[in-house]
Amino acid sequence: MTYILSLLPILILVVLSLARGVKVAVMVGWAATTVLFFYWGAGGSQYLAALGVSLLTTLNILLIVLGAVFLYNIMERTEMITQISHSLDKLHPSNEIRFFLLALGLSAFFEGVAGFGTPGAIVPLILMALGFSAVLSVSVVLLFDGMVALFGAVGTPILIGMQVPLGLSSEEVNSIGIIAALMMALAGTLVLLLVFRLVAKEHGPLEHKKKVLVLYAFFAIPFCVLAWLVPELATILGALTMLGLSVLYLGRGKSRIDLKPWLPYGVLALLLLLPKLWEPLRMWIGWELVFPEMFGTSIRGAIKPLGSPFLPFVVVGLGVAYFKKSKSLYLSEPLKKMGDVFVVLFPSIAIAQLMIYSGETQPSMVRYIAELMSAMGQAYVVVAPFVGVMGTFITGSTTISNVVFGAAQSETAASLNIAPTTILALQLTGASIGNAICLFNIIAAASVANIKDYRTILSNNMLPTLLAALLVGLLGMGLVSAG
DSSP states (O other): OHHHHHHHHHHHHHHHHHHTOHHHHHHHHHHHHHHHHHHTTOOHHHHHHHHHHHHHHHHHHHHHHHHHHHHHHHHHHTTHHHHHHHHTTTTOSOHHHHHHHHHHHHHHHHHHHTOTTHHHHHHHHHHHHTTOOHHHHHHHHHHHHHHHTTSTTTTHHHIIIIIHHHTOOHHHHHHHHHHHHHHHHHHHHHHHHHHHHHHHHHHOSOSOHHHHHHHHHHHHHHHHHHHHHOGGGHHHHHHHHHHHHHHHHHHTTTOOOOOGGGHHHHHHHHHHHHHHHOHHHHHHHTOOEEEOSGGGSSOOEEEOTTTSTHHHHHHHHHHHHHHTTOSOOOOHHHHHHHHHHHHHHHHHHHHHHHHHTTOSSSOOHHHHHHHHHHTTGGGHHHHHHHHHHHHHHHHSOHHHHHHHHHHHHHHHHHHTTOOHHHHHHHHHHHHHHGGGTOHHHHHHHHHHTTOOOHHHHHHHHHHHHHHHHHHHHHHHHHHHHHO
């Protein structure tokens, strides 16, 4: 019975999100998780501390939304977004080609530079400027983000999410990285084919599938090689390689691209990447506002206000406003959007935190879920990626999914006499894929794109996510059998 109850918040979120909408789901889910939290034996202080951590997490995401909408509004009002939409006209006449090039290339680029859900805050707006619907743009970007988020911002999911808490060696990290990258390259092909169907529903039969598959190969092959050599830079270098090869391939070396309207995003990328390359700046922006032992408990809350992409967004936005002589900063819309997002985002994050911190007098709900999965024997290999997906779904982060479930996955592998690196690669891959259906990403990206119907995005992305996770699990089973 306890195992079923531990799954109840997730079941409520999934079922009600699809049946009644995300707002209803998170409110009912929050209420149910609150009851379960106290049933699990945790007290009022733990509850308040968990909500405190939720508030800090919500604030971090809201700052990203505010910064992204602020920059976009300035660029839209100064007609730079229109210029971006036409800057690739001479690269290839097909809007279809430009859609996939930007959706995958820029999603990978901004994921590798910043993480924090940044692709969902930037790329859909650019795709919408090409004439594609908001729902399709957000759905596709989140699906692609799930494909490229293996190593997040400079390797954070594998280095901070796995190596540090599990004490892994560099050789083990490299092994996990290459296995995960190879499986994701194959699963990504499946996701891409399913994205073809989504785009075809809105725009009719696609004419350039083969060329798009070539563009995908321009990313996937370098990505796998780099995952072995430098996993922390695999995503960003893979994205840059793809974009460079794509320009040569599509333009045959003759096309000229107007890069001027892209300059703000280039500066943004530089500002986001700079702390990763310059140690003194990284130490400075790494300052944390820490709340230790919140409400007298062992729960620790923290936020890195200087480490958020918010400041780079604002700096670039102010720069655009200055050089374009904008008469206004257009702040009313971003501020209103923040309020609308908070109503849904905070309770959804609270559900995740309450599940994680429910283990005061017994194992937490999250731990019971992991134990339930590990009771499946060798068949667990197929299920392992779904644990990663579930972790990202309830926590909103590839890294946190790895932190929460990595130890349980490793212990399960040892008990089943399976190489831990294989199971951890399945965890990492599943956690990355889960970004496509993570409610936090959906809510944040939809709010930036001014979408009220979150349910459509979730329904669009649910089947590709589950099929990709299943394929990864079957590949893992084949790898274990071969070993």
